[in-house]
Amino acid sequence: MDSSLPTTDTLGSLGETAVLARIFPRLPDADAAIIGPGDDAAVLAAPDGRFVVTTDTMVHGPDFRLAWSTPFELGWKAAATNLSDVAAMGARATALVVAIVAPANTQAATLEGIADGLREACAELAPGCGVVGGDLSVSDTLVIAVTAFGDLEGRAPVLRSGARVGDLVAISGQLGLAARGIELLFSDAVDADGHPDTARVPALRRAHGAELAAQLTPRPPLGDGVLAALAGATAMLDVSDGLGLDARRLALASGVVLDLEGVAIGVAGLALEGEHGEVTAENVLRGGEDHALLATFPLGIELPGGFRPIGHVREPGAAGPEVRVDGVPYETRGGWDPYEDWNGSRG
Amino acid sequence: MDSSLPTTDTLGSLGETAVLARIFPRLPDADAAIIGPGDDAAVLAAPDGRFVVTTDTMVHGPDFRLAWSTPFELGWKAAATNLSDVAAMGARATALVVAIVAPANTQAATLEGIADGLREACAELAPGCGVVGGDLSVSDTLVIAVTAFGDLEGRAPVLRSGARVGDLVAISGQLGLAARGIELLFSDAVDADGHPDTARVPALRRAHGAELAAQLTPRPPLGDGVLAALAGATAMLDVSDGLGLDARRLALASGVVLDLEGVAIGVAGLALEGEHGEVTAENVLRGGEDHALLATFPLGIELPGGFRPIGHVREPGAAGPEVRVDGVPYETRGGWDPYEDWNGSRG
Numbered sequence: 001m002d003s004s005l006p007t008t009d010t011l012g013s014l015g016e017t018a019v020l021a022r023i024f025p026r027l028p029d030a031d032a033a034i035i036g037p038g039d040d041a042a043v044l045a046a047p048d049g050r051f052v053v054t055t056d057t058m059v060h061g062p063d064f065r066l067a068w069s070t071p072f073e074l075g076w077k078a079a080a081t082n083l084s085d086v087a088a089m090g091a092r093a094t095a096l097v098v099a100i101v102a103p104a105n106t107q108a109a110t111l112e113g114i115a116d117g118l119r120e121a122c123a124e125l126a127p128g129c130g131v132v133g134g135d136l137s138v139s140d141t142l143v144i145a146v147t148a149f150g151d152l153e154g155r156a157p158v159l160r161s162g163a164r165v166g167d168l169v170a171i172s173g174q175l176g177l178a179a180r181g182i183e184l185l186f187s188d189a190v191d192a193d194g195h196p197d198t199a200r201v202p203a204l205r206r207a208h209g210a211e212l213a214a215q216l217t218p219r220p221p222l223g224d225g226v227l228a229a230l231a232g233a234t235a236m237l238d239v240s241d242g243l244g245l246d247a248r249r250l251a252l253a254s255g256v257v258l259d260l261e262g263v264a265i266g267v268a269g270l271a272l273e274g275e276h277g278e279v280t281a282e283n284v285l286r287g288g289e290d291h292a293l294l295a296t297f298p299l300g301i302e303l304p305g306g307f308r309p310i311g312h313v314r315e316p317g318a319a320g321p322e323v324r325v326d327g328v329p330y331e332t333r334g335g336w337d338p339y340e341d342w343n344g345s346r347g
Numbered sequence: 348m349d350s351s352l353p354t355t356d357t358l359g360s361l362g363e364t365a366v367l368a369r370i371f372p373r374l375p376d377a378d379a380a381i382i383g384p385g386d387d388a389a390v391l392a393a394p395d396g397r398f399v400v401t402t403d404t405m406v407h408g409p410d411f412r413l414a415w416s417t418p419f420e421l422g423w424k425a426a427a428t429n430l431s432d433v434a435a436m437g438a439r440a441t442a443l444v445v446a447i448v449a450p451a452n453t454q455a456a457t458l459e460g461i462a463d464g465l466r467e468a469c470a471e472l473a474p475g476c477g478v479v480g481g482d483l484s485v486s487d488t489l490v491i492a493v494t495a496f497g498d499l500e501g502r503a504p505v506l507r508s509g510a511r512v513g514d515l516v517a518i519s520g521q522l523g524l525a526a527r528g529i530e531l532l533f534s535d536a537v538d539a540d541g542h543p544d545t546a547r548v549p550a551l552r553r554a555h556g557a558e559l560a561a562q563l564t565p566r567p568p569l570g571d572g573v574l575a576a577l578a579g580a581t582a583m584l585d586v587s588d589g590l591g592l593d594a595r596r597l598a599l600a601s602g603v604v605l606d607l608e609g610v611a612i613g614v615a616g617l618a619l620e621g622e623h624g625e626v627t628a629e630n631v632l633r634g635g636e637d638h639a640l641l642a643t644f645p646l647g648i649e650l651p652g653g654f655r656p657i658g659h660v661r662e663p664g665a666a667g668p669e670v671r672v673d674g675v676p677y678e679t680r681g682g683w684d685p686y687e688d689w690n691g692s693r694g
Binding site: 011012014015016017019034035039040041042043044045046047048049050051052053054055056057059060061062063085086088089091095097098099101104132133134135136137138139140141143145147148149150152157159160161236237238253337338339340342344 | 358359361362363364366381382386387388389390391392393394395396397398399400401402403404406407408409410432433435436438442444445446448451479480481482483484485486487488490492494495496497499504506507508583584585600684685686687689691
């Protein structure tokens with residue numbers, strides 16, 4: 001049998017040991033691994049004497065549709081979203097552990113694709129970062145739970161709470177594009193009954209490649225997290241729930257006002273016309289999954305990497321810490337609540 | 348309203364932010380946390396310049412039944428099983444991150460109970476260990492994914508691969524009791540149709556407290572992991588898939604024969620008579636979830652903590668590395684495969 005041919009082996013027909021044997025060779029090694037997978041636990045180098053850790057889970061239904069994402073894209077996104085949280089601390093990502101819960105009738109090729117996506121995301125976004133451990137279990141619903149680690153390389157972590165009045169507010173990465181991507185999938189990649197329809201995805205990818213890539217295979221500007229820390233960023237976070245809510249989080253943690261410029265963030269009808277002209281103010285402020293880095297810097301510092309200025313940090317008024325757009329308080333919360341916002345469907 | 352009264356608030360009625368506000372105060376702090384929960388990532392101390400990491404997931408159905416385990420017990424077990432893998436490296440557990448995926452109609456009190464169990468398990472089994480981060484999402488099936496960290500305190504990790512011919516084989520912790528516990532639940536805590544029945548659990552707990560405790564709230568001898576490393580253990584692992592399979596793993600990794608004494612492991616019909624007389628050889632060799640520590644030590648060393656001798660490491664014969672019981676090769680694999688062994692039911 002030609003082993004390069006796709007097979008229809010399922011997790012249930014192969015069993016855990018055989019599945020692991022197919023996945024492991026596809027996973028990336030971590031430069032920081034002293035002891036890698038295969039023992040009770042891995043041992044990772046933390047030369048700094050500290051390490052950064054974050055965890056984020058993707059669930060079939062609320063977080064992705066199998067009709068829209070390939071397994072490769074699921075693995076990629078599971079890595080990228082976690083790596084972005086590491087970068088937002090000003091750290092360099094070193095390793096992941098990955099727990100996958102999948103139905104017994106899942107194709108082994110699906111898990112291979114997830115492993116390939118994890119590997120390629122690490123290789124492109126965080127070279128040297130690898131998978132050092134994991135767990136495999138069974139359930140009716142596919143869940144990918146990733147925990148990611150990072151090295152601060154001797155630097156102080158960049159928290160949400162450090163913004164100071166007078167600082168410049170800056171962003172690195174795309175705003176609104178991932179939200180526009182999911183809007184397009186829900187409007188144009190569904191059948192007549194509104195169910196996700198794989199057959200309609202290719203045409204949508206051709207017409208809106210940037211929006212779908214931002215949603216399905218995000219490329220957070222990870223390197224800019226380290227550059228921001230080196231440049232003296234006073235505060236930073238990963239914009240994953242829409243700029244409005246995440247800017248509010250930074251404002252509240254720091255006890256300041258973030259005064260954003262509508263033109264700079266593309267909500268004044270100017271900045272984003274052209275290449276992605278359909279991205280709306282709603283996408284930017286209330287969208288989600290941008291995985292851009294929002295940071296504040298002392299005035300006068302040359303912004304590093306891909307950071308661009310989008311506003312200023314102001315003294316709070318009577319209303320306390322808040323976000324303003326062109327001086328007007330921005331009240332709408334936005335964000336995604338898995339319990340309130342998911343309608344229970346999958347596809 | 349008396350806030351001490353149980354409420355019927357669900358995750359869906361409260362929303363993520365309110366649920367987190369109820370869970371966070373119940374979670375234990377970690378002494379090693381430099382930056383705890385609340386930012387994009389946590390920052391943990393790793394004074395040793397390395398850290399140990401392991402991940403293990405519990406899924407409703409294959410790994411637990413809500414009819415048999417209280418939420419407190421689920422949280423306890425999720426912590427204990429992960430902490431045991433840290434101990435099996437010879438490390439001291441420092442922190443956990445916890446991702447919980449739960450149906451929207453889950454009672455908030457269920458998550459509070461899980462948090463309480465995580466806290467009490469850390470407090471009793473690994474004082475100073477705490478929860479430094481997490482994630483909350485929604486699905487039809489309750490999943491608890493824990494990643495645990497440990498500090499080697501300057502010691503070399505104790506791997507599976509270090510056993511040497513002539514070493515003593517020793518065990519710390521209980522064998523077979525957890526497996527007997529799950530047998531009892533499946534036989535005596537089900538209704539006439541074989542479905543898990545909560546109403547039958549209290550009587551079973553009274554009659555078989557030790558067996559049910561071993562299954563539902565395991566107390567792995569975590570401290571003995573560190574003591575084994577300090578005493579010069581050459582190899583160690585967490586016995587979670589039955590002594591037969593886990594001893595085989597150690598034998599294969601080390602390229603040796605583990606020759607176990609039937610009397611010492613209680614499969615010769617002698618050792619376990621009395622308090623837990625119903626524990627069978629099958630429970631001991633093919634059961635699971637013991638979370639005992641299996642280790643090898645150079646001959647002549649005084650066994651530390653609760654370790655007791657159960658056999659010797661021998662030179663492999665023509666059959667290569669293997670496990671023997673009283674000199675007879677033990678072939679039966681045992682272990683639990685989530686894809687092959689779960690019948691798809693929950694309860």
